Amino acid sequence: MIKVMLYEDNPQLREGLTMLINGSEGFEVLAAFKNCDHAVQEVSAFKPDVVLMDIDMPGTNGIEGLKKIRSVDPDVKILMLTVFDDNKNVFQAISNGANGYILKKTPPSRLLEYISEAQTGGAPMTASVATQVLKMFSSMNNEKGEDYNLSDREKQVLQLLVDGYSYKMIAGEMFIAIDTVRSHIKKIYEKLHVNSKSEAVAKAFKDKIV
Amino acid sequence: MIKVMLYEDNPQLREGLTMLINGSEGFEVLAAFKNCDHAVQEVSAFKPDVVLMDIDMPGTNGIEGLKKIRSVDPDVKILMLTVFDDNKNVFQAISNGANGYILKKTPPSRLLEYISEAQTGGAPMTASVATQVLKMFSSMNNEKGEDYNLSDREKQVLQLLVDGYSYKMIAGEMFIAIDTVRSHIKKIYEKLHVNSKSEAVAKAFKDKIV
DNA sequence: ACTTCTTTAACATGATTATGTGGTTGGTTG
DNA sequence: CAACCAACCACATAATCATGTTAAAGAAGT
Numbered sequence: 001m002i003k004v005m006l007y008e009d010n011p012q013l014r015e016g017l018t019m020l021i022n023g024s025e026g027f028e029v030l031a032a033f034k035n036c037d038h039a040v041q042e043v044s045a046f047k048p049d050v051v052l053m054d055i056d057m058p059g060t061n062g063i064e065g066l067k068k069i070r071s072v073d074p075d076v077k078i079l080m081l082t083v084f085d086d087n088k089n090v091f092q093a094i095s096n097g098a099n100g101y102i103l104k105k106t107p108p109s110r111l112l113e114y115i116s117e118a119q120t121g122g123a124p125m126t127a128s129v130a131t132q133v134l135k136m137f138s139s140m141n142n143e144k145g146e147d148y149n150l151s152d153r154e155k156q157v158l159q160l161l162v163d164g165y166s167y168k169m170i171a172g173e174m175f176i177a178i179d180t181v182r183s184h185i186k187k188i189y190e191k192l193h194v195n196s197k198s199e200a201v202a203k204a205f206k207d208k209i210v
Numbered sequence: 211m212i213k214v215m216l217y218e219d220n221p222q223l224r225e226g227l228t229m230l231i232n233g234s235e236g237f238e239v240l241a242a243f244k245n246c247d248h249a250v251q252e253v254s255a256f257k258p259d260v261v262l263m264d265i266d267m268p269g270t271n272g273i274e275g276l277k278k279i280r281s282v283d284p285d286v287k288i289l290m291l292t293v294f295d296d297n298k299n300v301f302q303a304i305s306n307g308a309n310g311y312i313l314k315k316t317p318p319s320r321l322l323e324y325i326s327e328a329q330t331g332g333a334p335m336t337a338s339v340a341t342q343v344l345k346m347f348s349s350m351n352n353e354k355g356e357d358y359n360l361s362d363r364e365k366q367v368l369q370l371l372v373d374g375y376s377y378k379m380i381a382g383e384m385f386i387a388i389d390t391v392r393s394h395i396k397k398i399y400e401k402l403h404v405n406s407k408s409e410a411v412a413k414a415f416k417d418k419i420v
Numbered sequence: 421a422c423t424t425c426t427t428t429a430a431c432a433t434g435a436t437t438a439t440g441t442g443g444t445t446g447g448t449t450g
Numbered sequence: 451c452a453a454c455c456a457a458c459c460a461c462a463t464a465a466t467c468a469t470g471t472t473a474a475a476g477a478a479g480t
Contacts, residue, residue, distance in 0.1 A: 094344050122337025123344045130333035133343060134304050151456060164409035166436065180458050186439075187456090196466095197437075199374035201408045205415040361426060376466065390428050396469075397426090405468075406436095 002119050005048040006032035007039065007065060008081070009057040013104070017052065020108050027112065036065025043069050043076060049119050053098075055082040055089055063092045070097045077118040085129045091136060100124040148191045148207070157184045162201050212329050215258040216242035217249065217275060218291070219267040223314070227262065230318050237322065246275025253279050253286060259329045263308075265292040265299055273302045280307045287328040295339045301346060310334040358401050358417070367394045372411050 004021055006029060008014040014032050021027045030046040033039075035057050043051065051069065055062035066078055079100040080093045093101055099118050103126045106114065114124035125133070150158065153174075160170045167185070171178040189195055192203050214231055216239060218224040224242050231237045240256040243249075245267050253261065261279065265272035276288055289310040290303045303311055309328050313336045316324065324334035335343070360368065363384075370380045377395070381388040399405055402413050 094347050099341075099344070117337045120337075121341060123340035124337055125340060127327045127330075127332025127334060130310075130335060130340065131331060133347065134309075134333050137304050137343065137347060138307055153457065161408055162412050164404065164406055164412065166406070168436080176457085177459050179460055182438085183458075185437090189438090194374065195438075196374050196376070198371055198407050198411045201411045202372050202374065202415070205412070363427065378466080386427085387429055389430055392468085393428075394426095395467090399468085407467075 002027050002050060002115060003046070003048045004029050004115060005043065005046055005051045007034075007036055007052065007057065007062065008032065008054040009034045010054075017111075020111070021115075024112055027115065035059035036062065036068065039065045040068050040072050043073060048076060050077045050079060050115050052079050052081050052115070055080055055093070063089065063096065066093060066096050066098055079114065079118050079124070085126065085132060087132060087136075090129055090132050094133065101129045102126050103129070150188065150191055154184055154188050154191070157181065158188055158200065158204055161185070161197060162204050212237050212260060212325060213256070213258045214239050214325060215253065215256055215261045217244075217246055217262065217267065217272065218242065218264040219244045220264075227321075230321070231325070234322055237325065245269035246272065246278065249275045249278050250282050253283060258286060260287045260289060260325050262289050262291050262325070265290055265303070273299065273306065276303060276306050276308055289324065289328050289334070295336065295342060297342060297346075300339055300342050304343065311339045312336045313339070360398065360401055364394055364398050364401070367391065368398055368410060368414055371395070371407055372414050 004027060006014060006017055006021075008017065011034070014034065018029045018032050021029050030048050031042065033042060036053075037060050039060070053062045053065055057065075060068070062080060062082070066080065069076065069078060074097070077099040078097070079102060080089075080098045081102060081104060082089065083104050085101075085103060090101055100114060100123050102111070102114055102124060106126060117124040156174065157170060160173060165173065167178050167181045170181045174181070185197075185200075188200060192200055194200050194203055214237060216224060216227055216231075218227065221244070224244065228239045228242050231239050240258050241252065243252060246263075247270050249270070263272045263275055267275075270278070272290060272292070276290070279286065279288060284307070287309040288307070289312060290299075290308045291312060291314060292299065293314050295311075295313060300311055310324060310333050312321070312324055312334060316336060327334040366384065367380060370383060375383065377388050377391045380391045384391070395407075395410075398410060402410055404410050404413055
């Protein structure tokens with residue numbers, strides 16, 4: 001028997017979901033609330049397997065609720081439930097440890113499947129949400145990084161700059177004269193199209209040169 | 211009619227999948243190959259809607275095949291198909307623009323659903339894979355690092371430093387005296403435990419303060 | 421009321437950086 | 451061979467930065 005808790009402000013939907021879940025073999029709604037204001041106590045008291053959490057709620061919203069619950073219970077499965085698959089909420093939700101993210105338009109039969117999946121450690125999500133997640137993921141990792149085509153020595157100097165070394169320290173570290181360090185750095189600035197140490201360091205991070 | 215292409219080295223499975231897909235209403239296998247050695251030409255020639263790509267193949271493996279196809283066709287849907295949901299491959303696949311990642315143990319009916327989903331822009335994935343993706347995602351983004359507890363004004367100064375502004379420019383931008391900028395920056399250095407602009411900028415990136 | 425923190429500001433000094441101009445060497449390539 | 455470039459070095463000057471000390475107004479909290 002999968003024990004479910006429900007957070008949903010719309011009374012009709014709350015009732016509807018409760019009836020759907022209670023009316024299904026192997027599922028049981030322990031409790032349903034209209035906001036997350038006391039989510040921590042409620043979850044602690046009822047110890048559900050799965051929490052269905054609406055995102056758009058007055059008072060403490062779903063993301064806040066998610067955080068609150070996660071802070072005291074890292075194991076309970078939390079399925080976010082929402083009308084829109086907007087980027088920001090999806091990101092927030094999964095960064096904060098949601099176990100799934102499904103749209104309200106999901107047909108009832110699928111919903112029950114999703115709850116089971118979540119309970120057994122899966123991460124159910126609506127296809128459109130999954131697409132977004134993948135996009136975010138690949139956009140995080142795409143090292144567009146223009147080449148700038150720094151020489152080895154220049155890269156080395158830049159690395160030391162990033163590590164907070166002064167010209168003098170770089171000279172010491174690399175066994176070259178400080179004036180040579182200057183030459184290298186001037187060249188680096190040219191290649192990166194910047195004209196200060198900070199900008200070079202920032203660019204090194206942004207374009208993943210280091 | 212969804213046009214499918216198949217890359218799978220195991221002859222039995224290749225045949226089985228072909229029969230399954232061809233035997234289903236609305237699906238059609240255009241071609242099936244046992245490796246990705248000529249994937250680019252093949253995909254260009256057949257112009258499928260969806261490619262089912264096994265990962266473990268002799269010769270050019272599935273990840274390589276994915277990259278090759280993606281480099282010439284950003285739109286074709288590519289579903290990765292594999293026995294194991296091992297972390298590394300999942301990561302590789304989605305970083306390189308796979309549209310879904312499903313396990314071979316997926317029941318046939320589900321497989322067809324997944325193909326449809328992929329074709330309509332979804333990102334179908336087996337629950338266990340989705341779980342991994344979420345884990346990777348939240349692990350990437352959670353170590354926001356120490357707080358350092360910079361004041362609003364200090365954050366603003368740091369942001370401008372990162373953008374390559376000099377003290378003078380910051381003073382101008384923020385309508386304060388240059389000596390005030392100095393004060394702020396000294397405070398920032400204390401809080402971040404650094405003692406140069408470059409280090410502060412580097413730390414701002416590393417700890418995602420900006 | 422007292423303390424603490426933030427934000428503002430000034431004055432001073434030595435260190436570091438940015439920029440310019442010049443040069444030598446050694447390896448690569450057309 | 452000549453041209454090129456990376457890597458090296460030097461001298462000079464102005465700008466910027468790092469650091470110290472000091473201080474006053476206002477907000478926040480005890």
